[in-house]
Amino acid sequence: xxxxxxWGMVGCLTLEWVALAVWVGGMVVLSGAxxxxxxxxxxxxxxxxxxxxxxxxxxxRFVIGAGAILCAxxxxxxxxxxxxxxxxxxxxxxxxxxxxxxGLIIAVLHPNAAALQTQAFATKDETVKKAAxxxxxxxxxxxxxxxxLNLLLGLVLIGIKVNRSLHLDGRL
Numbered sequence: 069x070x071x072x073x074x075w076g077m078v079g080c081l082t083l084e085w086v087a088l089a090v091w092v093g094g095m096v097v098l099s100g101a102x103x104x105x106x107x108x109x110x111x112x113x114x115x116x117x118x119x120x121x122x123x124x125x126x127x128x129r130f131v132i133g134a135g136a137i138l139c140a141x142x143x144x145x146x147x148x149x150x151x152x153x154x155x156x157x158x159x160x161x162x163x164x165x166x167x168x169x170x171g172l173i174i175a176v177l178h179p180n181a182a183a184l185q186t187q188a189f190a191t192k193d194e195t196v197k198k199a200a201x202x203x204x205x206x207x208x209x210x211x212x213x214x215x216x217l218n219l220l221l222g223l224v225l226i227g228i229k230v231n232r233s234l235h236l237d238g239r240l
Contacts, residue, residue: 077153084141084229087134091166092222094127095215114189121182128174135167159228166221169214177214181207 102123110116142163145153184207188200 076148077150080141080144080153083137087137087141088222088226088229090130091134091138092219092226094130095219095222098123098127099215099219117185118189121185124178125182128170128178131170132174135170138163139167154232156228156232159225159232162221162225162228166218166225169218169221173211173214173218177207177211181211 103120106116106119106123110119142155142160146155181204184200184204188197188204191197191200
């Protein structure tokens, strides 16, 4: 068993918690504050929709960084073999599913939705615009569901980490 220096453990766990805070907190802020503010402030669906597309693209960059940090710190903790930093299967599975969902959204679904949005907002013909918006909303429904599933999984991962910490602390 390799034993990490205390600063390594503290740094590793701190990075993990910050990455989880960005992942989960970012989605809470976007869905609970930014989306309602945009649609209650911006003049129309076009400008509000374009703003939100850019906001989610920014969030995606943070999720990519957070996902990389979470995967790297999980590997670091597993490699250490230190019982204090033990990595369980549930933690690995939840993180793998979170990263896979984020990858699907970022690499496949969001670019498709952005292209449909651009097409819908570029046309002046109301019939074509309506059909393009319907196609966009059909793509946005599963994206929203996947975002909420990923938020839930992030909360589950936080719960797994808290539970492990309480067991190590001797309280459970």
